[in-house]
Amino acid sequence: MDIKVIFEDDYLLVVDKPSGLVVNKSETAAGTETMEDWAAGKFIVHRLDKDTSGLLIIAKTPVALENLQAQFKSRTTVKKYLALVHGKVSPQQGSINAPIARSPFNRMHFGVFPGGREATTDYKTISNFKFQISNFSLLELIPHTGRTHQIRVHLKYLGYPIVADPIYGGRKNLQADKRFCPRLFLHATHLEIAHPQTGEILKFDSPLPVDLRKVLDGLQ
Numbered sequence: 001m002d003i004k005v006i007f008e009d010d011y012l013l014v015v016d017k018p019s020g021l022v023v024n025k026s027e028t029a030a031g032t033e034t035m036e037d038w039a040a041g042k043f044i045v046h047r048l049d050k051d052t053s054g055l056l057i058i059a060k061t062p063v064a065l066e067n068l069q070a071q072f073k074s075r076t077t078v079k080k081y082l083a084l085v086h087g088k089v090s091p092q093q094g095s096i097n098a099p100i101a102r103s104p105f106n107r108m109h110f111g112v113f114p115g116g117r118e119a120t121t122d123y124k125t126i127s128n129f130k131f132q133i134s135n136f137s138l139l140e141l142i143p144h145t146g147r148t149h150q151i152r153v154h155l156k157y158l159g160y161p162i163v164a165d166p167i168y169g170g171r172k173n174l175q176a177d178k179r180f181c182p183r184l185f186l187h188a189t190h191l192e193i194a195h196p197q198t199g200e201i202l203k204f205d206s207p208l209p210v211d212l213r214k215v216l217d218g219l220q
Contacts, residue, residue: 001021001033001037003015003016003017003018003035005039006014006055006158006204006206007204009157009200010060010197011055011059011060011064011195011196011197011198012045012057012058012059012060012064012068012195013039013042013058013060014055014056014057014058014191014202014204015035015055015056015058016053016055016056016206017035017048017052017053017054017055017056017188018053018209019050019051019052019053019183019209019211020050020051020183020205021034021035021050021182022034022035023036023044023047023048023056024034024036024044025037025051029143030112030164033095035056037048039058040157041060042058042059042060043058043059043060043062043064043065044056044058044059045057045058045059045065045068045069045072046069046072048188049149049152049184049186051166051183051184051186052081052184052186052187052188053186053187053188053209053212054081054187054188054189054206055188055190055191055204055206056188056191057141057187058193062197063074063115063196064196064197067192067196069134071193071194072172072200073147074150075144075145076194077191077192077193078142078188078190078191078192079142079188079191080140080141080142080188080189080190080191081140081141081142081143081186081187081188081189082101082126082138082139082140082141082186082187082189082208082212083138083141083151083152083155083162083185083186083187084136084137084138084162084163084174084181084185084212084215084216085136085137085139085140085155085160085161085162085163085185086135086136086138086161086163087123087135087137087159087160088128088135088136088159088164088168089123089125089137089138089139089158089160090210092124092125093122093123093124093125094122094123095123095152096119096120096122096123096155096157096158097118097119097120098112098116098119098154099112099113099115099116099117099118099119100112100115100116100117100119100147100148100149100153100154101148102113108119108167109149109167109168110148110149110153111153112148112153112154112155112157115143117145117147118145119143119144119147119153119154120143120144120145121139121141121142121144121145121150121151121154122142122143122144123139123140123141123142123155124139124140125137125138125139125170125217126138126139126140127218129216130219131180131218131219132167133142134165136163136219137160138198138216140189142214149167151186152165152167152168152186153168153186155168156168156169162184162185163181163184163185164177164181164182164183164184164185164187165176165177165184165186165216166184174186174203175199180215180218180219181212181215182211182215183211185208185212185215187205187206187208187212188195188206189205189206189208190203190204190205190206191203191204193203
């Protein structure tokens with residue numbers, strides 16, 4: 001498995017996860033090589049969806065794991081994502097505050113439901129595009145909570161689903177999107193944490209991968 005390492009020391013690894021790679025072992029991923037397999041003997045600190053690419057932290061010791069997970073839980077980390085969405089987003093920046101829960105209609109999906117867990121995502125528009133007769137927006141997103149599928153669910157709720165989202169984008173959109181976008185257009189592009197040993201603030205960046213850059217080039 002070819003995984004790009006962004007940073008490594010005695011306490012942690014920061015890697016650039018490719019799209020299509022499952023992070024954690026599970027019954028549904030049986031027989032599939034996962035990020036957890038690659039990091040054997042180490043500890044996955046947080047997770048990214050299978051189809052999402054970008055920055056992921058792996059702890060090398062139990063003490064580092066505990067420290068880093070505490071940072072995520074206390075929301076002192078900074079995470080930024082890039083997503084291409086359907087529509088011309090208005091207003092161009094804002095905050096989505098909507099509770100997320102597992103869907104009662106499909107246990108594999110999540111959605112905005114009363115009584116769900118608090119979830120907040122900030123967004124701002126980076127660029128607008130027009131392709132044929134459709135509008136698209138490139139967004140930078142900062143999730144302040146870590147709910148499963150949070151960004152994808154929040155953008156669908158706002159009315160601007162992510163391009164090529166196989167779960168939340170809608171079947172009609174997905175068929176059209178696949179003609180110009182090979183996979184979910186969601187990338188974890190920036191991460192800030194405190195080093196678990198020294199407390200130094202570390203900042204990491206991952207530019208859009210080639211496949212997603214090609215999509216934007218085709219929309220210009």
